[in-house]
Amino acid sequence: MTAVGVIGGTTPDRRAVISVLRRLRSPEGQSNPFPLYGELRTMGDVVPAPWGGYFVTGFEACSQVLRGRNWLAPDFAWQERQPDAERWQAPATREMSHTLSRLNAPAHTCQRRSLGNLFDRRTIEDMRPHVEEHVTRLLDGLDEELRTHGEADFATAVSEQLPIRTVGRWLNIPAEDHPLILDITHRQVHAQELLPTKSELAISAQATVQLRSYFTQLVQQRRANPGNDVLSHWIRHWDDQMPDDRAGADRVLYHLTMFITIASLETTATLLSNAVCFLLDDSTRWDWLRRHPDHVDDAIEETLRYDPPIHLNSRIAADDTVLAGVPVAKDTMVHVLYGAANHDPRANGDPGTFDILRNGTHLTFGGGAHYCLGAAIARLEAHTLLTQLLKRFPTLRPASSPVYAPRMVFRRVTSLRVTT
Known part of the structure; x- marks a missing residue:
């Protein structure tokens, strides 16, 4: 065995673990899971x-x-x-196993290298004016709805719309298809939950068929009418890499395009809704940030730390090893709890306080070979949105508490009603 760290812990009662998991699935646990993560962490850094x-x-x-x-x-x-x-035979599960998030070397290395530095500084600067335009139009719509009805759902009117417009323009996906892609994404994600039910897997299976159909056709259409967009560049690259296997190249292109699209939607939307929710939760935060806009990026990082869009990810031990003093056998699955880690008081003091000036640390974008491809674009969208929102809506405030989807892996704010 190879010791990879000794942090210490206790041997928890199995019933105590089950109790925490059950409460994490409750509406109260969904709205504020962090005390429960703290309870789980008291059982050890590695809990059976x-x-x-x-x-x-x-x-x-x-x-x-x-x-x-x-x-x-x-x-x-x-x-x-x-x-x-x-x-592991569920259609949606097997489909996602072809994507970057479930690949290991050498397949992962090959696909990742084909993308290069996907959102490098130049790309971000090229995208910036378009993101600014998307934000302006979305906030125009928000303003109109607030004037007409007195309140609006920020999650559906703005947070969910900005990521699909951003990635949609980048990949040249027709705007009329955006609602369909959002709907499919919301349904497909069930298969990636910790313990999906049979009915949830059935919903995901249907969504997977629709995803495959849509993005396979998108690749075929772009191949027939190539342009100067990202997908067209990918097609040229993989045709060069696989000159004698057009069908194989198209499968890779489908999985890349599908995964990068859907991976950028709910996660970024949750970041946007969370940032607004936490800033409005205390009016002094909103007012302070309006007077100190140079700290918008600090507010974004604290949002990422405080409530990450993904609360759990899974990895497999490649060999017999020891983690935090606990022996872990080869092929054993471990579930990395981002929400618990980011609230570990040994890494971030007073973790339950949302502190814009914390300058803390978080694992929200992962690490190593699977570090999030879209971290830079998510930060750009959040920065652009908050900057404009603070200027245009100085008296914005919550109209009701946020509503969360009943999930343990992918956080989703389904409703965030605001008023002025």
Whole structure:
């Protein structure tokens, strides 16, 4: 075994773990899961899961898993080795296993290199004026709705619309298709939850068929009418890489385009809604940030720390190892709890306080080979939105508490009603 860290912990009662998980699924747990994450962390930095494997709760232990080369994504090869392989046969699960998030080297390395530095400084600067235009138009619509009805749902009117408009323009996806892609994404994500039900898997399966149909056709249409857009560049690259396997190239292109599109939607929308929610939760924060707009980026980082859009990710031990003093056998799955790690008081003092000037640390974008491809564009969208919002809506305030989807992995604010 190779020791990768010793942080310490206790041996928890299985019933205590189940109790925390049950409460995390409740409406109260969805609205504020962080005290429950703290309760789980008191059981240890590496806590046995009731069904096998482990939850990783401590910041340092989570960081080691995300960045360590001896921790792998749960790819097809791992799934086929499991005694309960049927559990991994759901269509949506298998479809996502072809995407970057579930690939390991060398396949992951090859696809990642084909993308280059996807959102480098030049690309971000090229996208900036378009993001600013999207934000202006969305806030025009918000202003009209507030004037007409007295309140509006910020989550549906703005947060969900900005990411699809941004990635849609970047990939040249027709605007009339944006509502369909959002709807499919909301339904497909069930399969990526921790313990999806059969009905949720059925919903995801139907959405997966629609995703495959839409993005396969998109690749075919772009191949027939190439332009100067990103997808056209990818087509040229993979045709060069696989000159004798056009069907294989198209499969890679489909999975890349589909994954990058849907991965950029709900996560960024949640970041945008969370930032507005936490700033409006205390009117002094909103007023202070209006007077100190140079700290908008600090507010974004604190939002990412305080309530990450993804609360859980999974990795597999490549070899027998030890994590935080706990022996972990090869092929064992561990669940990295971003929400618990970011609220570890050893990494961020007084973690339950939302502090714009914290200058803290977080693992929200992951680490290592699977570090989030879209981190820069998500930050650009959040910065642009908050900057304009603070100027245009000085008296904005919440009209009701935010409503969250009943999930444990992907956070989603389904409603955030605001007024002035």
